[in-house]
Amino acid sequence: MRISHLFAAFAAMAFLSAPAKAEEASRAPITIVIHGGAGALAPGRYTPEEEAAYKAKLLEAVNAGYAVLEKGGRSIDAVEAAIVVMEDSPLFNAGKGAVFTRNGRNELDASIMDGKTVNAGAVAGVSHVKNPIKLARAVMDESPHVMFARDGAEKFAREHGLQMVSRRYFRTERRWKEYKEALKADKEKKGASLPYAYDWKFGTVGAVALDRDGNIAAGTSTGGMTLKRYGRVGDSPIIGAGAFADNRSCAVSSTGWGEYFMRLVIARDICAQVEYAHKSVKEAADDVIHHRLPDLGGDGGVIVLDPHGNYTFAFNTSGMFRAVRQEGAEPQVAIYEEK
Ligand code: ASP
Numbered sequence: 001m002r003i004s005h006l007f008a009a010f011a012a013m014a015f016l017s018a019p020a021k022a023e024e025a026s027r028a029p030i031t032i033v034i035h036g037g038a039g040a041l042a043p044g045r046y047t048p049e050e051e052a053a054y055k056a057k058l059l060e061a062v063n064a065g066y067a068v069l070e071k072g073g074r075s076i077d078a079v080e081a082a083i084v085v086m087e088d089s090p091l092f093n094a095g096k097g098a099v100f101t102r103n104g105r106n107e108l109d110a111s112i113m114d115g116k117t118v119n120a121g122a123v124a125g126v127s128h129v130k131n132p133i134k135l136a137r138a139v140m141d142e143s144p145h146v147m148f149a150r151d152g153a154e155k156f157a158r159e160h161g162l163q164m165v166s167r168r169y170f171r172t173e174r175r176w177k178e179y180k181e182a183l184k185a186d187k188e189k190k191g192a193s194l195p196y197a198y199d200w201k202f203g204t205v206g207a208v209a210l211d212r213d214g215n216i217a218a219g220t221s222t223g224g225m226t227l228k229r230y231g232r233v234g235d236s237p238i239i240g241a242g243a244f245a246d247n248r249s250c251a252v253s254s255t256g257w258g259e260y261f262m263r264l265v266i267a268r269d270i271c272a273q274v275e276y277a278h279k280s281v282k283e284a285a286d287d288v289i290h291h292r293l294p295d296l297g298g299d300g301g302v303i304v305l306d307p308h309g310n311y312t313f314a315f316n317t318s319g320m321f322r323a324v325r326q327e328g329a330e331p332q333v334a335i336y337e338e339k
Pocket of ligand 1: 037038093202203204222223224225233236254255256258
């Protein structure tokens with residue numbers, strides 16, 4: 001090849017690679033944001049060892065989700081991967097370590113949503129499915145439906161080869177003790193049943209993620225609330241309340257007093273404010289979490305992420321277990337409110 005041809009070939013290569021580089025430079029940074037529940041988490045509540053254990057598990061979960069994104073994987077897979085780590089940990093109120101119902105059982109709820117397709121899956125009141133988030137995903141991917149509940153959800157899980165466990169798998173001594181204490185406190189109040197007002201922190205888990213293709217996703221998994229009554233379902237598996245994702249606006253995962261999150265359709269409200277009122281994710285989340293929710297008497301928090309990589313944590317409790325990892329930055333993990 002003559003020198004001039006060689007030069008032309010290099011020039012062509014440079015030209016061809018230029019748009020790819022520009023695309024990379026203008027692409028939003030891959031991001032994953034997670035929470036492990038909001039609640040009464042003032043400093044001093046946990047020993048330094050306990051705090052370290054929570055932080056290590058949050059870091060493991062955020063890294064598990066990030067590893068999926070880093071390999072070019074989908075945001076929906078990153079959300080699932082991060083949530084599975086927290087469901088498998090007894091530290092959180094999801095999967096193993098779930099809180100107990102009034103009848104002394106564990107009944108789990110979960111939901112997942114893909115912002116690209118606006119497809120969603122959810123399950124409510126399952127007691128034998130090791131990872132309810134995987135079941136929610138199977139409902140989304142392998143059925144024409146959005147939500148399955150209780151026995152039907154478990155039948156679907158068996159049919160789709162999900163790992164099933166005995167009821168005992170979910171039980172931890174710590175949650176059982178909390179349950180007994182809550183029951184006693186409730187009886188002393190002579191039936192004025194406000195289990196949620198007790199000082200039990202929430203421990204629901206959730207994740208929102210943004211992948212290399214610019215798609216966002218959200219997921220939430222929980223054991224619900226201590227002393228919840230037979231058949232009670234909270235916000236976590238309700239699309240639009242406990243989770244929501246649409247590439248046109250944002251992805252949200254909620255945690256807190258579920259009844260209020262359902263009444264306010266919080267996840268969708270935040271994304272609607274982003275979509276129609278052109279608010280930033282922070283403005284929209286702050287409006288809902290610091291005004292609408294407490295105005296009704298509710299509490300809790302959300303994580304929110306948009307397809308540009310803007311994210312926010314908002315909570316009106318004294319703390320929220322949380323972590324974020326965004327391309328180009330170190331992972332961050334926190335528990336208490338930052339003053
Ligand atoms: N939102 C959940 C529920 O009401 C509880 C939580 O977030 O901790 O079931």
